[in-house]
Amino acid sequence: xxxxxxxxxxxxxxxxxxxxxxxxxxxxxxxxxxxxxxxxxxxxxxxxxxxxxxxxxxxxxxxxxxxxxxxxxxxxxxxxxxxxxxxxxxxxxxxxxxxxxxxxxxxxx
Numbered sequence: 731x732x733x734x735x736x737x738x739x740x741x742x743x744x745x746x747x748x749x750x751x752x753x754x755x756x757x758x759x760x761x762x763x764x765x766x767x768x769x770x771x772x773x774x775x776x777x778x779x780x781x782x783x784x785x786x787x788x789x790x791x792x793x794x795x796x797x798x799x800x801x802x803x804x805x806x807x808x809x810x811x812x813x814x815x816x817x818x819x820x821x822x823x824x825x826x827x828x829x830x831x832x833x834x835x836x837x838x839x
Contacts, residue, residue: 731775737766738776742785742803745795752794767825 744761745753753761755777759768766772777793780786785799795803 731772733779734766734772734776737762737772738780739806740766741773741776741780742795742799745786745793746800746803752789752792754792758793 740762741758744758748757748761755774758777759773762768762773777786777788780799781788781793783798784796785802786793787796
């Protein structure tokens with residue numbers, strides 16, 4: 731599995747913007763499922779990579795941002811947030827197109 735910086739950044743933003751100080755992997759997947767393919771343990775893999783970089787920390791079954799994670803977002807997001815939003819919108823559009831194509835194939839199949 732490869733590192734996905736867009737998904738990793740979205741995970742960090744999800745943790746930062748949440749009202750709770752920590753979230754479960756399931757909660758993170760639920761928050762991102764409309765914008766990203768979160769199947770095949772992709773979120774779990776990215777969380778472990780983020781933990782390797784000391785950007786998040788596991789708290790049993792939950793995850794929280796570390797000080798370094800907050801600092802990373804402070805440095806990265808002003809330059810990339812608009813681009814990330816555009817990527818999220820583009821990915822959502824692609825998913826809708828693929829679903830529409832699959833439906834058409836099924837209808838004509």
